Amino acid sequence: MLSKRALMMGLAGLVIGSAAHAARAPEAAPIRFSEWTDEDPPYLFYPADKLEVQVPSAPELNRATQVGQDGRITLPLVGQVMAAFKSAPDLQAEITELYRPYLRHPEVTVFPGDTGNTRVLVGGEVRNPGWVEMPGDFDALSAALAAGGFTNAAKSKQALILRRGPDGTIMQRLIDLRSPLKGKASEAIALRRYDIVYVPKTRIAEAGTWVEQNINNIIPAGIMNWLLYSQN
Helix, strand or coil, rough: CCCCHHHHHHCCCHHHHHHHHHHHHCCCCCCEEEECCCCCCCCEECCEEEEECCCCCCCCEEEEEEECCCEEEECCCCCEEEEECCHHHHHHHHHHHHHCCCCCCCCCEEEEECCCCCCEEECCCCCEEEEEECCCCHHHHHHHHCCCECCCCCHHHHHHHHHEECCCCCEEEECCHHHHHHHCCCCCCCCCCCCCEECCCCCCCCHHHHHHHHHHHHEEECHHHHHCCCCC
């Protein structure tokens, strides 16, 4: 028969073991990268973009508005509408349905207006990682230099561009950012808004870990689905 002391120690061990097991967080599933494509998708609205919503049957509902940092616009009667990362036809169809309970024959037209700066995220072995904004188009090397340039540990010859693909998955592409600095020819890849440029230290596989650890704290609230998940 077990002594009282042995029984108590055994129970304590079970409790500690159960607590340790419960405290152990499940490992996050690795990000799966898809094959790169240069297919030019339909233009999507981004935060800071301006647009105009016209309702011919009810002109009092017409609005010139701007996509907020949370990705939404505000319209009369229907309130806030998520506009970020939607094309003009998709947003137009959604607003039409939202106005259907209020209008007999809702017809809505969405016109894109002025667009915001090209904004990309630069991470890894650069001196000032974070968002980089520039008017117009620019390439990955320009973005890395705008982020303070490379650290001494940077593996700039095998940098990565991460981009949301047409099907909602994340595409990756290797790019040589070192050769142009040495006067050698290299392909310049034009960036799209909200691309990610990652400059590794050792292994390219670290890119997925970096995105997992940093993206929650950097991408504006409400639009993280743009990168990591398919839209509903």
